[in-house]
Amino acid sequence: MKCPNCGTELEEEKLLCENCGYEVRIVPEFDIELEDTLKESISVMMEDMAEEELKSVQDDFEEDIKESISDYFPDRPVRPHRNKKIIIFALAVLLSMSGIAALSSHLVDDYRYNSFEYQYQKAVESAAHNEYSEAVSYLERALAIDSEDLDVRFLLAKYYERNGQQQSTRALLVEILEADHAYPKRDEVYDMLLGIFENQNDYEKIATILRHCDVPRILSKYNKYAALKPVFNKQGGVYDELISISLKGNTTGFVYYTLDGTAPSENSNVYETPILLESGDYTIKAMFVNMYGIASEVETQHYYISLSAPDSPAINADSGTYAEPMLIEAYHDYSTKVYYTTDGSTPDQNSKRYTDPIEMPYGISNFSFIAIDESGLGSEVVNRTYHLEIQTNFSPELALQVLRNNLWASGKLLNVEGNVPNKLGVNQYNVRTLFKANDTIYYIVYEEYKDTMGKVHDTNNIYAIDANTADLFKAYKINEGSYTLQPFAET
Numbered sequence: 001m002k003c004p005n006c007g008t009e010l011e012e013e014k015l016l017c018e019n020c021g022y023e024v025r026i027v028p029e030f031d032i033e034l035e036d037t038l039k040e041s042i043s044v045m046m047e048d049m050a051e052e053e054l055k056s057v058q059d060d061f062e063e064d065i066k067e068s069i070s071d072y073f074p075d076r077p078v079r080p081h082r083n084k085k086i087i088i089f090a091l092a093v094l095l096s097m098s099g100i101a102a103l104s105s106h107l108v109d110d111y112r113y114n115s116f117e118y119q120y121q122k123a124v125e126s127a128a129h130n131e132y133s134e135a136v137s138y139l140e141r142a143l144a145i146d147s148e149d150l151d152v153r154f155l156l157a158k159y160y161e162r163n164g165q166q167q168s169t170r171a172l173l174v175e176i177l178e179a180d181h182a183y184p185k186r187d188e189v190y191d192m193l194l195g196i197f198e199n200q201n202d203y204e205k206i207a208t209i210l211r212h213c214d215v216p217r218i219l220s221k222y223n224k225y226a227a228l229k230p231v232f233n234k235q236g237g238v239y240d241e242l243i244s245i246s247l248k249g250n251t252t253g254f255v256y257y258t259l260d261g262t263a264p265s266e267n268s269n270v271y272e273t274p275i276l277l278e279s280g281d282y283t284i285k286a287m288f289v290n291m292y293g294i295a296s297e298v299e300t301q302h303y304y305i306s307l308s309a310p311d312s313p314a315i316n317a318d319s320g321t322y323a324e325p326m327l328i329e330a331y332h333d334y335s336t337k338v339y340y341t342t343d344g345s346t347p348d349q350n351s352k353r354y355t356d357p358i359e360m361p362y363g364i365s366n367f368s369f370i371a372i373d374e375s376g377l378g379s380e381v382v383n384r385t386y387h388l389e390i391q392t393n394f395s396p397e398l399a400l401q402v403l404r405n406n407l408w409a410s411g412k413l414l415n416v417e418g419n420v421p422n423k424l425g426v427n428q429y430n431v432r433t434l435f436k437a438n439d440t441i442y443y444i445v446y447e448e449y450k451d452t453m454g455k456v457h458d459t460n461n462i463y464a465i466d467a468n469t470a471d472l473f474k475a476y477k478i479n480e481g482s483y484t485l486q487p488f489a490e491t
Contacts, residue, residue: 132163236301242375325434392467
């Protein structure tokens with residue numbers, strides 16, 4: 001078979017000309033030339049029959065005239081002639097026979113008008129000559145005969161487009177997509193339809209169509225225009241652990257979300273980092289807005305986080321008054337970390353972490369402890385209040401005065417107020433805790449330097465003062481609650 005457009009020989013079962021790209025439709029052969037020849041032969045036959053009939057009638061009529069004249073004018077020869085009545089009669093006969101030919105022609109025209117194959121072939125021939133207006137007319141008639149043929153509809157859509165009938169093109173392409181979801185050329189139909197809207201910069205329409213498209217190639221090709229629902233990394237449901245939710249759009253753009261079940265908008269939270277869900281009930285609604293300003297439909301996921309809080313840390317020292325130094329220890333599960341505060345605030349992961357036993361501060365102190373597991377869930381807070389105080393010969397105030405006097409006498413201070421040589425700030429001293437060694441209790445004093453801006457710096461100097469004798473020592477901390485002592489005079 002040859003291509004109707006360029007004449008190139010087509011391979012068997014090929015419906016597309018590789019030379020010119022012409023789409024070939026296999027229809028029953030309809031030879032228009034043969035039909036025209038047949039029609040002409042019928043007309044000629046009818047004309048011959050009319051001429052023979054006219055001659056026969058004419059001859060008979062002339063004989064009758066001759067006989068009539070001879071009866072009235074026996075001596076006068078009769079001259080054959082054609083009178084007016086003969087001509088009229090002959091014409092009537094001819095017209096009658098021509099009517100038969102006209103009827104025959106009408107039957108052929110009627111057959112053509114109602115022939116799908118004829119109308120289709122004429123459409124293809126017209127399109128091959130770039131006569132798309134005629135091609136559209138022929139193919140519309142073909143569809144009126146066979147309205148179920150989607151291939152013909154698709155071809156008509158192409159003719160519409162080439163004929164500048166954009167609205168008709170779009171409408172017909174939509175009809176094809178809605179008619180049969182199993183149509184083999186569905187991706188071509190999508191491609192043609194979306195290409196039209198792309199040329200028109202109608203991105204909203206493209207996005208709307210893509211929401212209902214199930215053709216992977218099309219979704220990939222036009223992905224940048226799509227505004228699909230955001231993808232959640234975890235499906236909604238019940239979880240017994242802390243979870244992190246991430247949201248992702250299908251292309252460049254922004255994801256907006258809410259956590260309270262309200263509809264998101266461009267004024268809602270912008271997704272930037274994973275959303276941490278702790279114990280509780282959450283309804284996350286999210287939408288995606290692409291770089292063309294097209295918003296997706298809203299995606300909703302519901303989460304219920306039911307976490308088992310870790311056990312609170314066990315503290316060895318109960319609240320109360322203590323007359324001897326004491327180490328505060330916290331016991332907890334290995335999978336948790338313990339944090340604490342001493343200012344009355346609730347501890348969290350930003351508070352000071354407990355790692356080793358803590359020296360009980362001298363005087364009144366308040367501790368708050370919490371255990372936090374790997375998921376970030378915290379235990380109930382444990383609060384402790386301590387009062388560490390001893391009855392000795394020297395009060396903490398007197399012990400500090402002894403220390404300042406010795407430091408002044410040794411030249412480490414300019415005066416007992418704490419002024420420091422070659423510095424504008426002052427040293428300050430406070431009893432931090434108690435230390436017991438060989439049945440002797442010592443005040444442990446930490447030295448700090450306060451600069452002119454009010455900032456406090458640790459000097460790393462620690463002193464120990466015998467609470468009963470006021471003997472002064474330089475102290476070196478080994479670990480919490482453990483010190484080595486050196487007589488002050490030897491330093």
